[in-house]
Amino acid sequence: xxxxxxxxxxxxxxxxxxxxxxxxxxxxxxxxxxxxxxxxxxxxxxxxxxxxxxxxxxxxxxxxxxxxxxxxxxxxxxxxxxxxxxxxxxxxxxxxxxxxxxxxxxxxxxxxxxxxxxxxxxxxxxxxxxxxxxxxxxxxxxxxxxxxxxxxxxxxxxxxxxxxxxxxxxxxxxxxxxxxxxxxxxxxxxxxxxxxxxxxxxxxxxxxxxxxxxxxxxxxxxxxxxxxxxxxxxxxxxxxxxxxxxxxxxxxxxxxxxxxxxxxxxxxxxxxxxxxxxxxxxxxxxxxxxxxxxxxxxxxxxxxxxxxxxxxxxx
Amino acid sequence: xxxxxxxxxxxxxxxxxxxxxxxxxxxxxxxxxxxxxxxxxxxxxxxxxxxxxxxxxxxxxxxxxxxxxxxxxxxxxxxxxxxxxxxxxxxxxxxxxxxxxxxxxxxxxxxxxxxxxxxxxxxxxxxxxxxxxxxxxxxxxxxxxxxxxxxxxxxxxxxxxxxxxxxxxxxxxxxxxxxxxxxxxxxxxxxxxxxxxxxxxxxxxxxxxxxxxxxxxxxxxxxxxxxxxxxxxxxxxxxxxxxxxxxxxxxxxxxxxxxxxxxxxxxxxxxxxxxxxxxxxxxxxxxxxxxxxxxxxxxxxxxxxxxxxxxxxxxxxxxxxxxxxxxxxxxxxxxxxxxxxxxxxxxxxxxxxxxxxxxxxxxxxxxxxxxxxxxxxxxxxxxxxxxxxxxxxxxxxxxxxxxxxxxxxxxxxxxxxxxxxxxxxxxxxxxxxxxxxxxxxxxxxxxxxxxxxxxxxxxxxxxxxxxxxxxxxxxxxxxxxxxxxxxxxxxxxxxxxxxxxxxxxxxxxxxxxxxxxxxxxxxxxxxxxxxxxxxxxxxxxxxxxxxxxxxxxxxxxxxxxxxxxxxxxxxxxxxxxxxxxxxxxxxxxxxxxxxxxxxxxxxxxxxxxxxxxxxxxxxxxxxxxxxxxxxxxxxxxxxxxxxxxxxxxxxxxxxxxxxxxxxxxxxxxx
Numbered sequence: 004x005x006x007x008x009x010x011x012x013x014x015x016x017x018x019x020x021x022x023x024x025x026x027x028x029x030x031x032x033x034x035x036x037x038x039x040x041x042x043x044x045x046x047x048x049x050x051x052x053x054x055x056x057x058x059x060x061x062x063x064x065x066x067x068x069x070x071x072x073x074x075x076x077x078x079x080x081x082x083x084x085x086x087x088x089x090x091x092x093x094x095x096x097x098x099x100x101x102x103x104x105x106x107x108x109x110x111x112x113x114x115x116x117x118x119x120x121x122x123x124x125x126x127x128x129x130x131x132x133x134x135x136x137x138x139x140x141x142x143x144x145x146x147x148x149x150x151x152x153x154x155x156x157x158x159x160x161x162x163x164x165x166x167x168x169x170x171x172x173x174x175x176x177x178x179x180x181x182x183x184x185x186x187x188x189x190x191x192x193x194x195x196x197x198x199x200x201x202x203x204x205x206x207x208x209x210x211x212x213x214x215x216x217x218x219x220x221x222x223x224x225x226x227x228x229x230x231x232x233x234x235x236x237x238x239x240x241x242x243x244x245x246x247x248x249x250x251x252x253x254x255x256x257x258x259x260x261x262x263x264x265x266x267x268x269x270x271x272x273x274x275x276x277x278x279x280x281x282x283x284x285x286x287x288x289x290x291x292x293x294x295x296x297x298x299x300x301x302x303x304x305x306x307x308x309x310x311x312x313x314x315x316x317x318x
Numbered sequence: 319x320x321x322x323x324x325x326x327x328x329x330x331x332x333x334x335x336x337x338x339x340x341x342x343x344x345x346x347x348x349x350x351x352x353x354x355x356x357x358x359x360x361x362x363x364x365x366x367x368x369x370x371x372x373x374x375x376x377x378x379x380x381x382x383x384x385x386x387x388x389x390x391x392x393x394x395x396x397x398x399x400x401x402x403x404x405x406x407x408x409x410x411x412x413x414x415x416x417x418x419x420x421x422x423x424x425x426x427x428x429x430x431x432x433x434x435x436x437x438x439x440x441x442x443x444x445x446x447x448x449x450x451x452x453x454x455x456x457x458x459x460x461x462x463x464x465x466x467x468x469x470x471x472x473x474x475x476x477x478x479x480x481x482x483x484x485x486x487x488x489x490x491x492x493x494x495x496x497x498x499x500x501x502x503x504x505x506x507x508x509x510x511x512x513x514x515x516x517x518x519x520x521x522x523x524x525x526x527x528x529x530x531x532x533x534x535x536x537x538x539x540x541x542x543x544x545x546x547x548x549x550x551x552x553x554x555x556x557x558x559x560x561x562x563x564x565x566x567x568x569x570x571x572x573x574x575x576x577x578x579x580x581x582x583x584x585x586x587x588x589x590x591x592x593x594x595x596x597x598x599x600x601x602x603x604x605x606x607x608x609x610x611x612x613x614x615x616x617x618x619x620x621x622x623x624x625x626x627x628x629x630x631x632x633x634x635x636x637x638x639x640x641x642x643x644x645x646x647x648x649x650x651x652x653x654x655x656x657x658x659x660x661x662x663x664x665x666x667x668x669x670x671x672x673x674x675x676x677x678x679x680x681x682x683x684x685x686x687x688x689x690x691x692x693x694x695x696x697x698x699x700x701x702x703x704x705x706x707x708x709x710x711x712x713x714x715x716x717x718x719x720x721x722x723x724x725x726x727x728x729x730x731x732x733x734x735x736x737x738x739x740x741x742x743x744x745x746x747x748x749x750x751x752x753x754x755x756x757x758x759x760x761x762x763x764x765x766x767x768x769x770x771x772x773x774x775x776x777x778x779x780x781x782x783x784x785x786x787x788x789x790x791x792x793x794x795x796x797x798x799x800x801x802x803x804x805x806x807x808x809x810x811x812x813x814x815x816x817x818x819x820x821x822x823x824x825x826x827x828x829x830x831x832x833x834x835x836x837x838x839x840x841x842x843x844x845x846x847x848x849x850x851x852x853x854x855x856x857x858x859x860x861x862x863x864x865x866x867x868x869x870x871x872x873x874x875x876x877x878x879x880x881x882x883x884x885x886x887x888x889x890x891x892x893x894x895x896x897x898x899x900x901x902x903x904x905x906x907x908x909x910x911x912x913x914x915x916x917x918x919x920x921x922x923x924x925x926x927x928x929x930x931x932x933x934x935x936x937x938x939x940x941x942x943x944x945x946x947x948x949x950x951x952x953x954x955x956x957x958x959x960x961x962x963x964x965x966x967x968x969x970x971x972x973x974x975x976x977x978x979x980x981x982x983x984x985x986x987x988x
Contacts, residue, residue: 016866056874062882065783067703069714071882079867086862100858104736105724109859111769112723118773122901125700125782126889130901137773138909141766145759148736152755155740161852220888224874296913307756314743314752 007259012086012096018266019085019242023234024048026241026273033281048234052227060223063124073120074221074228080113081235090242091265092254093164102161103151106243107144110195113232114140121217132216135292139201139213142299143194146187149306153184153313154247163246171250179316183309185248189283190302192240194295196233198280200287201295211289238273245272324381326398329371330406330447333364337440340364344436355421357432361440362417368447369410375403376826382453394460395520397453400826401591404667405450405583407823411809412575412674413443415802419682420568422798429689430566435475442468442572449580454519455504462500466493469577473565485560492557496547500584503540506533507592524592534593538600541588542607549581551641552611553942555634559618562630563694567685570626574633575678579670582640586663589648590831598652598747605645609760612638614941616767617917620774620910621938623903625684625694628775629677632720635764636673640666642757643735647832649745649754656834658741663828664838665734668820672719672727672813679716679806680775683709686795686803687779696778696903698786705792710780712803717776719810721769725856725863727813730820732765733854734838767910774906783897815856904936911938919944 028045035042062071084106087097101109118133155161157178158169194201197214206212218229246253252268254261290298340357347354375381380399387394420439423429430439445468448461470493474486508517510527529537547554558578562570589596589604615635622628643666650659684694686709693699703710715726722728739758743751794800813820821838829835887894911920919941925932 059880060882061885061888063887064884065701065704065887067707067710067781069703069781075867075870076863078870079863082866083859083862097858097862099853100855100862101724102852102854104733104852105729105854105859108722108724108729108733111721111766112718115718115721115723115769115773119777119781122773122777122781123703124887124889125897125900126887126894127899127901128890130777130782130906133773133777134901134906134909137770138913141763141770142913144766145762148762149759152740152758156743156755161737161740165851219890223882228870228874293912303759307759310755311752314748 004257007257008094008096010259011092011094011262014262015091015095016082016086018091019235019238020082020231022270022273023231023238024052026238026277027234029274030237030277030281030284033278034285037281037285048230052231055222055227055230056224058223060221060225062222062225063220065124066220067123069116070120070123070220071225073116074225074232076116077113078228078232078235080109080116081232081239084109085235085239085242087163088239088242088246089164089167089253090246091269092262093167094255094257098164099162103155103163103166103243104148104161106163107147107151110236111140111144113236117217117229121220124220126220128216128219132213132219135213136217139194139197139295139299142296143191143302146299146303146306147191147195149303149310150184150188150191151247153180153306153309156310156313157181163243167246167250167253168255170247171253171255178313180309180313181248183305183312185244187302187306187309188244188247190298190305192237192244193280193283194299194302196237196240198237199284200290201298203289211292213292241273241276242269244276245269324378326371326374326378326381327383327396329367329374330398330451333367333371334444334447336360336364336367337444341437341440341444344432344440347431347433347436354432357436358417358421361443362414362421364440364443365410365413365417367410369407369414371398372403372406372410373823375406376400376823392456392519394457395453396451396457397521398451400830401583401586402450404823404827405579406447408579408671408674409446409450409576412678412806413572415678415805415809416568416571416575416682417802418805419571419685419799419802422796422800422802423568423689430475430568435472435566435569438468438471439569442472446576446580450583453521455508455521455524456519459497459501459504462497465577465580466490466497469569469573472569473561473573475566475569476564479564482564485557485564489557489561492547492554496544496554498544499540499547500544503537503544503588506537506540521587521592528594531597535597535600538589538593538596541585541593542604545581545584545588546607546641547581548584549578549637549641550611550634551581551607551637552614552634553946555611555615555637556940556943556947558634559622559627559630559940562633562681563624563626567626567681567688570630570684571678571681574630574681575674578633578637579674582637582644582666582670585641585644586831589644590651596648596652598649598750601645601647601649601652602750603645604648605642605754605757608638608641608643608645609757609764610638611635612642612764613760614638614917616764616771617910617914618938618940619771620767621907621918623696625687625696625699625775625779626681628696628771629680629684632768632771633673633677635768636669636677636720639732639735639761639764640669640673642666642761643669643738646738646742646754646757649742649750651832653746655744656832658738658744659832660828660834661734661741661838662738663831664821664824665731665738667824667827668734668813668817669731671820671824672731672810675806675809675813676716676719676728679803679810680713680720682799682803682806683713683716686799687792690792690795693786696775699779699784700782700786700897700900701780701784702792703780706780706794708800709795709803712800712807713780714776715807715810717772719814721772722765723769724854725814725859727810727820730814730817730854730856732761735761737852770910774903778901778903778906782900783894785897785900785902815860817854817856911936917941 027048032042118136121129121133154166158166202213254265375398382397385394445461445464452458470490476482507524510529550558612635615631619628619631643662647659647662719726719728722732742754745751919939921937923935
């Protein structure tokens with residue numbers, strides 16, 4: 004039994020680590036196709052990661068231990084988050100370690116470390132990026148929590164395993180409340196992962212960048228870890244979304260037999276979500292930074308609407 | 319007379335005797351400098367005794383005692399129950415660290431040494447202990463008053479500065495407005511006693527009075543005002559950001575960690591134990607005031623430039639969150655949902671303990687920074703992680719703990735609070751069941767803001783480069799100072815990794831208050847907390863995070879052919895000309911000012927187009943200060959000016975008036 008849990012857990016961790024760059028590559032490829040470019044291919048993120056890993060890193064003289072430790076902390080946080088989500092099976096070794104709220108906490112922890120590391124060298128871009136990241140973070144947090152509360156109220160628990168179990172049991176039913184929550188979740192995902200319209204992952208334009216400003220001083224394996232973590236974070240967010248809003252196909256039995264099918268379904272969900280994300284990014288323009296609170300406020304209100312709908316109509 | 323001296327009382331008594339002796343001995347350190355190094359360490363021993371007594375009191379039956387002190391026929395009553403026990407543990411442990419920190423202070427004209435503060439400090443410790451164990455309103459108010467006065471003396475340690483004296487006066491004033499409200503609350507309850515019987519001041523008698531709903535409500539409001547003034551709830555929070563910066567840092571730590579909690583203790587004692595079953599509006603009032611306090615505190619701390627003022631507003635925020643939890647518990651118990659009330663109480667008390675530990679840590683660390691640099695303004699600090707690496711590491715633990723991120727202790731209480739909010743759907747009124755989960759969103763917003771504030775605090779003080787070349791020569795703090803910090807950091811870690819241990823301390827107290835067991839399960843070597851199926855196991859998180867980080871380090875670092883090359887900062891190719899290009903505290907607070915402009919009373923000056931010398935300025939004041947206190951002060955000034963003209967100038971005539979009034983009252987009295 005424990006052996007089975009361990010096998011499932013290890014496979015999921017390896018899957019999350021290995022597939023995240025592919026997802027990033029897929030989204031880039033889709034964006035290229037949507038804007039009539041041929042694109043660099045699905046494997047481009049892997050090539051970039053391996054190039055960075057081979058290079059000798061360059062670290063500023065003034066850097067403290069915090070600066071050097073942060074890429075490892077952020078990477079570990081994202082992998083642990085990915086390890087705990089029931090996106091393939093609900094029987095995981097780590098699934099009981101944290102519920103949805105604690106998962107949000109793990110993301111906050113990673114964000115705080117990233118922001119502190121950016122302030123370590125005393126550059127203007129670093130502290131600007133830290134400030135903006137924390138702004139987006141604390142605005143997104145209540146919205147994310149409201150999104151998580153809707154399914155939590157349906158199933159009576161904040162445990163993702165219970166939520167998946169409960170939602171999947173009812174078969175393919177569309178809860179109106181969950182539609183609102185899903186819309187809000189998409190908006191939160193865009194903001195938290197520094198995607199358009201909140202942040203543009205492709206530019207280093209100094210006046211508009213948020214996430215990239217944090218990484219300017221990193222190079223070599225440190226940069227590779229950070230880029231990799233960002234890819235894993237996106238995969239994890241889509242994984243949570245898949246678990247909350249499309250919980251079908253997640254195996255719940257004790258055996259290992261259902262796993263290949265569940266993995267195939269997850270890959271399909273990730274591909275579909277990636278395509279959707281690319282479409283959103285192609286169709287939207289970047290918001291000015293001070294429109295971001297409105298954007299996340301809208302996400303919050305949508306989530307609250309979901310909660311109210313759930314409460315008033317019981318669906 | 320039934321005097322029973324068990325082990326807990328023996329410990330408390332010996333601590334009281336020890337502290338009194340130390341208070342008496344402190345002034346003599348001027349004459350006999352050789353005893354000076356022993357004063358504060360011995361004080362720490364006393365605090366350890368009190369914490370042990372609290373631990374012993376948790377599980378035993380409540381022990382009452384009647385002390386030979388007090389007026390004839392009106393003795394002091396003491397009682398040690400689980401609630402007192404829990405708060406004694408909180409107080410004792412935090413005080414050990416604070417006393418250690420104080421012991422590390424060198425002799426210096428501006429430092430709080432034994433000769434300057436030893437007497438008032440140990441009197442404060444003794445009176446705090448008495449407040450926690452007092453079992454009648456008479457001894458409670460005497461201990462309360464002793465606490466207020468001795469803490470006032472500590473706040474004005476640096477009394478040569480006018481700002482300090484003004485802040486101390488404000489503290490004293492609000493403290494006494496609160497004490498008056500408490501006196502009124504107790505007086506009303508005492509008057510409700512059985513007719514004909516002699517007046518009894520004991521809490522047991524007050525509980526037996528069973529006032530009707532209207533009277534109980536009035537008493538609750540008065541007690542809420544009185545204890546709220548102590549705890550720093552809006553609108554009576556204004557003394558906090560004034561008094562904390564001017565007090566010596568270890569005293570600020572004591573104020574924030576312990577004295578604010580006395581307000582929480584009193585509120586719990588009166589609302590849950592002395593008064594009958596709460597009405598729903600008590601809970602709603604407490605909940606909404608708590609949430610508003612939390613939001614206001616978080617927003618205000620985000621825009622501060624003074625280290626200690628920032629932390630003081632952050633205390634306002636944390637007290638708000640604790641009070642919100644208490645409000646939730648009141649609401650649950652008003653509707654008879656006792657198990658849920660216990661859940662909310664455990665969340666609130668857990669946060670009390672957490673706040674005592676991490677805020678104590680942060681204030682003590684601020685003291686170390688202050689001594690190393692002589693600077694309280696964030697805009698002059700920076701880069702201290704290189705100069706004070708150990709202090710910086712300990713402060714990082716405090717920063718992460720207060721930011722409420724797993725796997726540290728701040729997150730556990732946040733998690734429990736959110737779980738309690740989610741259970742509000744069990745309330746029988748639809749508007750409550752629907753509205754209160756929104757409070758959870760507000761809690762999340764406050765927690766997010768706290769993260770923002772702490773990144774600002776830590777990033778500006780310890781990271782980056784020194785903003786002021788003169789401050790760049792800071793040195794690491796002394797060994798005893800670091801021991802105090804280290805103890806609190808260790809407690810933060812312990813309370814983060816071992817929630818079951820902390821909950822075991824809280825459970826008896828929460829059970830005493832609500833009369834039911836909580837629906838919290840603990841297990842997995844005592845490190846899992848669960849509410850229903852939702853679980854959180856911090857040590858698994860620690861191990862998983864550590865294992866993956868270690869694996870990444872091993873794979874990448876060890877296999878890498880070459881180590882990192884050290885070079886000057888890249889900064890997109892621009893050479894770093896000046897440390898002033900870093901964000902200042904104002905710069906870091908700018909997004910908050912813009913997004914939440916409506917909540918802050920802000921005056922800005924921006925240069926016009928034709929200004930030769932452009933000048934930017936902005937001042938932010940507390941909205942309550944402008945909107946409530948200044949108009950009130952003007953009103954009183956007008957009133958007094960009006961009455962002063964009608965008053966006779968001769969003092970003898972005034973005294974005669976006082977005498978006539980007194981005689982009139984005595985005649986009118988039944």
